[in-house]
Amino acid sequence: MREDADPTAVDGASEAPPARDAEGNLSGAFRDAVEAAIATRDVDRLKALTADLHEADMGDLIEELDGDERRRLIELLGDAFDFTALTELDETVRLGILRGLSPLTIARGMRELDSDDAVYILEDLDEGEMAAVLEHLPAPERVALQRSLDYPEESAGRRMQTEFIAVPPFWTVGRTIDYMRETVDLPETFYEVFVVDPGYRLIGSVSLDRLLRTRRPMLVTQVKADQLKVVKASQDQEDVARMFERYNLVSAPVVDDAGRLVGVMTIDDVVDVIQEEADEDLRALAGVGSDEELSDTVGYTARSRLPWLVVNLGTAFVSASIIGLFEATIEKMVALAVLMPIVASMGGNAGTQTMTVAVRALATRDLSSHNARRIVSREVLVGLLNGVMLATLLGIIAALWFSNLQLGAVISAALVMNMIAAGLFGILIPLAISRLKLDPAVASGVFVTMVTDSVGFFAFLGLATLWFGAR
Amino acid sequence: MREDADPTAVDGASEAPPARDAEGNLSGAFRDAVEAAIATRDVDRLKALTADLHEADMGDLIEELDGDERRRLIELLGDAFDFTALTELDETVRLGILRGLSPLTIARGMRELDSDDAVYILEDLDEGEMAAVLEHLPAPERVALQRSLDYPEESAGRRMQTEFIAVPPFWTVGRTIDYMRETVDLPETFYEVFVVDPGYRLIGSVSLDRLLRTRRPMLVTQVKADQLKVVKASQDQEDVARMFERYNLVSAPVVDDAGRLVGVMTIDDVVDVIQEEADEDLRALAGVGSDEELSDTVGYTARSRLPWLVVNLGTAFVSASIIGLFEATIEKMVALAVLMPIVASMGGNAGTQTMTVAVRALATRDLSSHNARRIVSREVLVGLLNGVMLATLLGIIAALWFSNLQLGAVISAALVMNMIAAGLFGILIPLAISRLKLDPAVASGVFVTMVTDSVGFFAFLGLATLWFGAR
Numbered sequence: 001m002r003e004d005a006d007p008t009a010v011d012g013a014s015e016a017p018p019a020r021d022a023e024g025n026l027s028g029a030f031r032d033a034v035e036a037a038i039a040t041r042d043v044d045r046l047k048a049l050t051a052d053l054h055e056a057d058m059g060d061l062i063e064e065l066d067g068d069e070r071r072r073l074i075e076l077l078g079d080a081f082d083f084t085a086l087t088e089l090d091e092t093v094r095l096g097i098l099r100g101l102s103p104l105t106i107a108r109g110m111r112e113l114d115s116d117d118a119v120y121i122l123e124d125l126d127e128g129e130m131a132a133v134l135e136h137l138p139a140p141e142r143v144a145l146q147r148s149l150d151y152p153e154e155s156a157g158r159r160m161q162t163e164f165i166a167v168p169p170f171w172t173v174g175r176t177i178d179y180m181r182e183t184v185d186l187p188e189t190f191y192e193v194f195v196v197d198p199g200y201r202l203i204g205s206v207s208l209d210r211l212l213r214t215r216r217p218m219l220v221t222q223v224k225a226d227q228l229k230v231v232k233a234s235q236d237q238e239d240v241a242r243m244f245e246r247y248n249l250v251s252a253p254v255v256d257d258a259g260r261l262v263g264v265m266t267i268d269d270v271v272d273v274i275q276e277e278a279d280e281d282l283r284a285l286a287g288v289g290s291d292e293e294l295s296d297t298v299g300y301t302a303r304s305r306l307p308w309l310v311v312n313l314g315t316a317f318v319s320a321s322i323i324g325l326f327e328a329t330i331e332k333m334v335a336l337a338v339l340m341p342i343v344a345s346m347g348g349n350a351g352t353q354t355m356t357v358a359v360r361a362l363a364t365r366d367l368s369s370h371n372a373r374r375i376v377s378r379e380v381l382v383g384l385l386n387g388v389m390l391a392t393l394l395g396i397i398a399a400l401w402f403s404n405l406q407l408g409a410v411i412s413a414a415l416v417m418n419m420i421a422a423g424l425f426g427i428l429i430p431l432a433i434s435r436l437k438l439d440p441a442v443a444s445g446v447f448v449t450m451v452t453d454s455v456g457f458f459a460f461l462g463l464a465t466l467w468f469g470a471r
Numbered sequence: 472m473r474e475d476a477d478p479t480a481v482d483g484a485s486e487a488p489p490a491r492d493a494e495g496n497l498s499g500a501f502r503d504a505v506e507a508a509i510a511t512r513d514v515d516r517l518k519a520l521t522a523d524l525h526e527a528d529m530g531d532l533i534e535e536l537d538g539d540e541r542r543r544l545i546e547l548l549g550d551a552f553d554f555t556a557l558t559e560l561d562e563t564v565r566l567g568i569l570r571g572l573s574p575l576t577i578a579r580g581m582r583e584l585d586s587d588d589a590v591y592i593l594e595d596l597d598e599g600e601m602a603a604v605l606e607h608l609p610a611p612e613r614v615a616l617q618r619s620l621d622y623p624e625e626s627a628g629r630r631m632q633t634e635f636i637a638v639p640p641f642w643t644v645g646r647t648i649d650y651m652r653e654t655v656d657l658p659e660t661f662y663e664v665f666v667v668d669p670g671y672r673l674i675g676s677v678s679l680d681r682l683l684r685t686r687r688p689m690l691v692t693q694v695k696a697d698q699l700k701v702v703k704a705s706q707d708q709e710d711v712a713r714m715f716e717r718y719n720l721v722s723a724p725v726v727d728d729a730g731r732l733v734g735v736m737t738i739d740d741v742v743d744v745i746q747e748e749a750d751e752d753l754r755a756l757a758g759v760g761s762d763e764e765l766s767d768t769v770g771y772t773a774r775s776r777l778p779w780l781v782v783n784l785g786t787a788f789v790s791a792s793i794i795g796l797f798e799a800t801i802e803k804m805v806a807l808a809v810l811m812p813i814v815a816s817m818g819g820n821a822g823t824q825t826m827t828v829a830v831r832a833l834a835t836r837d838l839s840s841h842n843a844r845r846i847v848s849r850e851v852l853v854g855l856l857n858g859v860m861l862a863t864l865l866g867i868i869a870a871l872w873f874s875n876l877q878l879g880a881v882i883s884a885a886l887v888m889n890m891i892a893a894g895l896f897g898i899l900i901p902l903a904i905s906r907l908k909l910d911p912a913v914a915s916g917v918f919v920t921m922v923t924d925s926v927g928f929f930a931f932l933g934l935a936t937l938w939f940g941a942r
Binding site (some may be wrong): 059305 | 654717776792
């Protein structure tokens with residue numbers, strides 16, 4: 001919804017196929033029409049097709065084009081291309097496009113953007129490339145971007161928008177509204193007006209609905225919010241997301257170490273962070289790198305997934321050597337080899353259930369030292385309860401399968417033990433890892449399955465040796 | 472930040488311990504102070520302690536109290552208790568509290584709430600309980616809540632707020648602002664003003680910043696947004712969340728089937744939906760019920776986790792019977808029993824990696840029929856590449872361990888096969904499940920590990936039988 005789109009283009013677009021199909025996916029007909037226009041270099045048609053497109057839809061469109069078409073689309077559209085669309089792309093695709101454009105073209109695109117979007121696009125470039133783009137920007141914008149880029153990655157300083165409205169404490173509501181009516185260069189969207197002292201130190205904030213429902217002569221300091229949640233520029237973006245979520249915020253001021261207002265964080269950036277964070281936990285639990293994207297190459301993907309697989313190879317040898325201890329028993333009774341993976345696999349599943357609940361509860365701070373003891377005993381009891389149920393079932397089937405009642409008894413006992421171990425270590429391992437200030441999502445899985453495999457094999461083969469080895 | 476909190480209480484609160492410690496958790500000293508005040512029934516102290524508390528902090532506090540203290544806290548606070556805090560609780564805890572309060576007390580609490588919060592609290596009650604509460608509400612509020620509750624669970628109609636500001640198209644910006652200044656009973660927070668025709672059909676929307684930066688004589692229809700994203704009341708909340716996320720919305724109008732404006736969805740509700748949805752995927756992948764909460768009882772938790780474990784028992788028998796086919800081979804060479812879990816486990820891990828990426832890509836619509844072919848071949852190649860690397864490592868170690876070069880060759884070949892199967896089925900299974908319009912997160916895990924276990928055992932033991940059985 002940028003205002004610089006050519007209004008006459010709307011008519012031309014009316015004969016274009018709709019951009020999205022009934023299921024909300026980009027429609028094939030629309031993509032074909034765009035590809036045809038790119039191929040024939042029909043700039044007018046291309047502008048007509050894309051004039052009404054939201055940046056998010058433009059992002060989806062770009063991802064479906066091939067590398068060469070992407071570059072030509074942007075070149076053909078020229079000033080009509082809204083660089084905000086680049087924020088909607090996978091990092092790999094974005095970098096590919098940026099490296100095909102001249103620094104001058106990129107700089108021209110950046111000038112139209114909110115500072116947070118510009119920083120998001122530029123931060124992945126390497127230092128030389130970034131300097132080349134910044135060089136082509138006017139000084140005030142260059143300085144503002146540079147200041148954001150100086151904050152650490154994934155900090156509020158990187159995600160904040162440096163465009164905001166700040167007024168002095170002696171202004172009235174009326175004067176503030178008049179100021180907004182008269183000023184042309186306001187931020188594109190905003191949800192609050194800040195009150196600052198002459199040193200730009202934050203005094204308070206007035207939400208727009210408050211401003212609208214208050215009479216003009218009131219001072220802004222009289223209508224500012226009682227409780228103000230403030231973000232520090234150096235704060236980690238996940239902390240900020242947690243704060244927005246907890247207190248249902250839509251926007252919050254960002255201050256530097258001296259308490260000076262330097263920017264504003266808005267909910268749309270935070271939504272992305274929340275999404276990313278939940279995704280990171282999910283991927284970490286499965287041993288997939290948090291930055292893996294569908295557009296990554298085979299080589300990159302394989303390399304990034306290899307480390308976890310190597311670790312798993314190591315832990316698999318641990319459980320294999322436990323089996324190795326009982327070679328003699330297995331040789332006497334091959335049925336043990338047939339049944340032993342069942343005990344290990346059931347424990348692995350139960351352990352993963354407990355671990356997943358624990359990892360998420362730690363991430364959302366629902367699990368803390370205060371209730372840890374209660375949750376640990378709950379998980380052990382759940383393991384015991386389900387262990388007894390499943391062990392009965394497994395024991396009967398195993399006894400029938402091998403016509404051996406005692407084998408059924410042994411596997412039942414082993415399963416109960418392993419299910420209890422699964423409940424216990426499924427929660428103790430993530431708790432211990434988080435005590436060490438490491439991310440429990442990343443490393444818990446390896447250790448939990450190592451424990452449940454080892455306990456499973458050891459309990460089953462050990463009990464079998466005691467029972468049958470004595471005969 | 473409710474305005475009905477007793478302002479004199481603030482002084483009393485200054486001697487209270489801070490509610491949160493440095494890490495952002497609820498402080499133990501604060502909880503102790505509240506518990507002491509509850510025990511001595513010191514209402515003034517209790518009001519002083521909690522007057523400044525945000526609803527989210529009050530929610531955390533309630534969760535840390537025991538069942539009896541929770542009820543007494545609410546009774547002692549009386550009208551000073553903000554029922555919004557109940558929306559921050561686990562469902563189990565909320566229901567426990569509601570069932571300890573009289574319908575009249577609940578109804579009195581509901582009157583102070585936004586309609587979306589009231590619906591959120593009431594929807595978990597059973598029909599009789601709900602009717603008893605609604606009976607105590609004045610007709611207009613009862614009708615509004617009833618209308619929301621008539622929409623299906625997890626629909627926009629349930630999550631929407633029915634308080635909003637709507638003005639006719641012939642109003643000017645000035646008249647709209649004057650109306651807001653003069654009206655006392657406005658929604659607590661709002662981000663846009665809707666324009667409707669006399670039949671309440673939606674014509675457009677004006678954001679507050681737009682209203683503030685426009686001169687008074689302009690008509691609201693002249694400043695309304697060009698592109699308006701509208702939510703249908705019957706729409707699933709996940710679709711709405713996807714729309715908010717895609718188009719960076721903060722609020723959106725909700726219309727009924729006739730296009731009449733019935734409510735507004737705001738970003739704070741959507742953030743919860745996004746969080747829940749990512750959580751659901753994560754839990755589903757681990758076989759944990761999406762509604763499981765830390766406050767659930769042992770019995771409930773065990774029961775809810777049992778079904779997946781039973782299914783896993785079934786699939787474990789499938790792979791066990793594959794091992795059973797090769798009993799004779801294992802009897803001749805027990806080393807096979809020692810090594811076979813390694814092949815299965817590595818495949819399981821690689822399959823889980825691929826499956827996790829696929830499930831999330833399907834959920835975020837990054838994976839569709841358009842790019843499925845490319846992603847499938849990428850995953851197979853990743854499996855082949857990592858398979859060859861890991862097989863070399865595994866082959867060497869196995870050959871050294873059992874001083875048997877041929878055993879090393881056999882296990883290497885088996886691992887490569889299983890890693891390719893993991894890549895292939897890790898993506899084909901979620902794709903197939905999603906084609907059947909089922910949730911790939913729920914059922915993929917069982918089938919993927921069944922395939923990797925079975926292929927792992929079959930490839931390794933089968934190759935070993937061919938190779939060594941012939942001697």
